[in-house]
Amino acid sequence: MGTSFLLPNQQENDIIYVEMTIVKNRKTVLTLVLMTVITIAASAQQYDSESDFRTEPINGGKAVAITKYVGPKQTVRIPPTIQKLPVASIGSWAFYESTSLDSIIIPNSVTSIDEGAFAGCSRLASITIPDSVTSIGEWAFADTMLTSITIPKSVTSIVNGAFLGCTSLTEINVAADNSRYSSQNGVLFNKSKTVLIHFPGGKTGTYTIPNSVTSIGNSAFRYSGLKSITIPSNVSSIGEHAFAESSITSITLPNSINTIRNSTFDGCNDLTSVTMPNSITSIGEHAFQACGSLTSISLPITLTSIEAFAFSECANLTSVTFQGPIPSNKIHEGVFDGLGDLRERYISGGPGMYTRPLRSNKWTRQ
DSSP states (O other): OEEEEOOTTOOTTOEEEEEEEEOTTSOEEEEEEEEOSSOHHHHHHHSOOGGGEEEEEEGGGTEEEEEEEOOOOSEEEOOSEETTEEEEEEOTTTTTTOTTOOEEEOOTTOOEEOTTTTTTOTTOOEEEOOTTOOEEOTTTTTTOOOSEEEEOTTOOEEOTTTTTTOTTOOEEEEOTTOSSEEEETTEEEETTSOEEEEOOTTOEEEEEOOTTOOEEOTTTTTTOEEEEEEOOTTOOEEOTTTTTTOOOOEEEOOTTOOEEOTTTTTTOTTOOEEEOOTTOOEEOTTTTTTOTTOOEEEEOTTOOEEOTTTTTTOTTOOEEEEOSOOOGGGBOTTTTTTSOSHHHHHHHHOSEEEEOOTTOSOOEEO
C-alpha cells in the first residue's frame, strides 16, 4: 500500500512516493522512492531561507522587492519566490554594507537591481546578472570588489555611477545582442559607441578614447586608476564628475569642447597639467577643486564665466594666467577659495599672469 505527500520546503513538482510494507516478522520497512527532477538535498541547498530577507510588495501586490538582507552568509542564493510571490526586484540599499558577502546568485525572477542595492559590500567579488534583469540603478555595485561583470542582453537601463568606486574592476562585458549597450576592451559604451559610459576603476596606465565617441558620460572615469588619456576631436561633451578623484596626471582638451562642467576634475590630486583650447567659454562649479598637485593654469581668451569654487583648495597653485577679459560678475565668489586675494587682484588688474609665493595669500600681477 502506498501514498504520496509533500515534505516541508519541498517544491510541488518534487514527488516523494512512500511505500509501506508490513512483513511477518513485524518489522516495518519504509522504502522511499524518489521520483523527482531535483533531490531533497539539492532543493534544500538551492536557495537561502526566506527569513534571511525582508521584503515589500510591488507591482500591485503581485511580486516582492527585497528591502534588506539580514542573513549571515558569505555566498547568498536569493530564492525566486518569497511567501509564494516572485522576487522581482533587489530594492534600494537592500544589501548595503553587507561586508561578509563575497558572492551572490540572483534568480531569473528579478527584473531590476535598484539604487545602491549592493553598495559597500566590500568583499563582493562575484555576481551573475541573469537575463531577466532590465535595469541597473545608480550606485548599484558601488565600492565592491568585483573584478569583472557581464551585462546580459536584457538590460536596457544602466544609471551612471552603477560601478563607482570599484577599484578592482578591470572589465565590463556586454552581450553582443544587447540592443542598448556595448563594450570594447572592457569599457562600457552605448550601442553605437558614441557615448563612453563607464571606464572600469581598476584599469590603469593610458587610454585612447575611440574616434566614434562624441560624449563622455557623467562620472565615466571617476575614481579610476588611469594616468593619462587621449580625447579625440570628435568629443564635444564631457559630463559632470567625469574625471573626479581619478589618478589622471595630465589632460589636453580638444577644440571641440566649450564647457568644463561642474566637478569634472574635482579631487584629481595627481593632476599637474591642464591644457585648455581657445574654445572654452565656461568653467563650472568645483571643476578643479582640490587638485593639490596643480601649480599653474592658463585660462583661454574665450573664457567668459568661472563658477563658484572652480579652483578652490588648489593649495599648490601659484601661477594663473588670464589670457582675456572676464566680466567681474562672471567670476563668482569663492572661485579661488582658500587661495587669498586672486579674484580681487584680477578684477582690478585685468588680463595677465598672476603669481604668489607658496602658502601666501597675496597675488601679484606680472
